[in-house]
Amino acid sequence: MDFNDKQKQIIETAEQLFADRGFEGTSVRDIAEEAGINVAMISYYFGSKEKLLEALFSYRAGDTVQQLEGMIHHKVLAPLEKINLMIDFYINKFQRQQCFFKIMMREQVASQHGVTSGLIQHFKKRNQQLVKQLIQEGQKTGEFSKNIDVPVLMATLIGTTGHLMATQHFYREINHLQEMPDEQFQKLIKKKLSVHLKFLFKAILTHEI
Amino acid sequence: MDFNDKQKQIIETAEQLFADRGFEGTSVRDIAEEAGINVAMISYYFGSKEKLLEALFSYRAGDTVQQLEGMIHHKVLAPLEKINLMIDFYINKFQRQQCFFKIMMREQVASQHGVTSGLIQHFKKRNQQLVKQLIQEGQKTGEFSKNIDVPVLMATLIGTTGHLMATQHFYREINHLQEMPDEQFQKLIKKKLSVHLKFLFKAILTHEI
DNA sequence: AATTTAATCAAACAATTGTTTAATTATTTT
DNA sequence: AAAATAATTAAACAATTGTTTGATTAAATT
Incomplete structure (x- = not known):
């Protein structure tokens, strides 16, 4: 999989938060705020929070x-x-x-x-x-x-x-x-x-x- | 700490669910349903979900x-x-x-x-x-x-x-x-x-x- | 038996959850 | 320059979250 810069930015932000607070312990709004983007961008780029985790796995x-x-x-x-x-x-x-x-x-x-x-x-x-x-x-x-x-x-x-x-x-x-x-x-x-x-x-x- | 039977039942049910789904991944309603008790009993006995986790730790x-x-x-x-x-x-x-x-x-x-x-x-x-x-x-x-x-x-x-x-x-x-x-x-x-x-x-x- | 305490419950509470919508702005393509 | 595509946004959505309330039942104490 190849991700554009914005996607990478979201993935890497999510990675940090997931590591710190766990997947369930992190809200999409936490990720959006930390990454400086709008919440809707997560669904827009990845489809869902779960698929963002999948994307993280294929990324790493x-x-x-x-x-x-x-x-x-x-x-x-x-x-x-x-x-x-x-x-x-x-x-x-x-x-x-x-x-x-x-x-x-x-x-x-x-x-x-x-x-x-x-x-x-x-x-x-x-x-x-x-x-x-x-x-x-x-x-x-x-x-x-x-x-x-x-x-x-x-x-x-x-x-x-x-x-x-x-x-x-x-x-x-x-x-x-x-x-x-x-x-x-x-x-x-x-x-x-x-x-x-x-x-x-x-x-x-x-x-x- | 000493817990009565009902408290132990709640703690042990929570333990199983926390282990399986994580603390954040488990809702108090999940615990209540699985333990066959009312949701309010968790706050009643332990004060909060977090304190239930603390109780589990001192229990184990x-x-x-x-x-x-x-x-x-x-x-x-x-x-x-x-x-x-x-x-x-x-x-x-x-x-x-x-x-x-x-x-x-x-x-x-x-x-x-x-x-x-x-x-x-x-x-x-x-x-x-x-x-x-x-x-x-x-x-x-x-x-x-x-x-x-x-x-x-x-x-x-x-x-x-x-x-x-x-x-x-x-x-x-x-x-x-x-x-x-x-x-x-x-x-x-x-x-x-x-x-x-x-x-x-x-x-x-x-x-x- | 009367009274007090403990236990249990359904319902309501406000806050937060992930996701979608519909409109607007940027960018790219024609 | 016009048209089409992509990116971004605030707001709304329904569902779920942990917790509290107020009433009712059960148990224990007097």
């Missing part, structure tokens, strides 16, 4: 899997190095699109009747298949252990990253980092997560440390 | 930390065994109170202005202090490594558990377990998480496998 979730595929397949690396690449890719994606992932987290918690659950399901499936392939590569060469539960492993990657990102205010407070500029703090948390998750994945995948 | 979050403290301090165990106890305690708690934890997950994602964020913050702080103590015990005896980042470690426990629980329908589908009775499936997922997380914690804490 777009070709994430393809990016990941491209990045990994076009490099000649050891299986574990590819896994590490994937870990950093995920952390970066999460960090650059924090608002969107907050919305995704919420939608995943909800019952599976919403307009987004199908999109998320599809996205997750393709992604897990890719990771499964990566792991099978490593198992063929004998570098990786057998009996790896991919969904559980991915739950660790996504769950840990998502939780720490969502509760970063708490992480700041407990470590007395309230005064640190956000840019610096994001770098810190990214590095922390990267080292931590790579360590965990190596332990699980190779049974070595 | 109650003495979780004390339970955990009691369970751990009153046993003579090696540090790692205490950690394992804590892991299983968390998984069990999460599994027995899935609706409540879904609500907590959502509330944590939201901006920090809600009525619950203070309660969650306080609960998390006390809990992390307890875990910190546990880890320091192990560090004194030399069983645990130095430089353990407790919040990151707890993000792995809570994040992984929460994510897998929230997306269990997906886990069922990808493993072709749609037909498995829920009781059996819950046991399976509990065991999976328990083994997985204990392995990860041991790797991080002892640098051994």
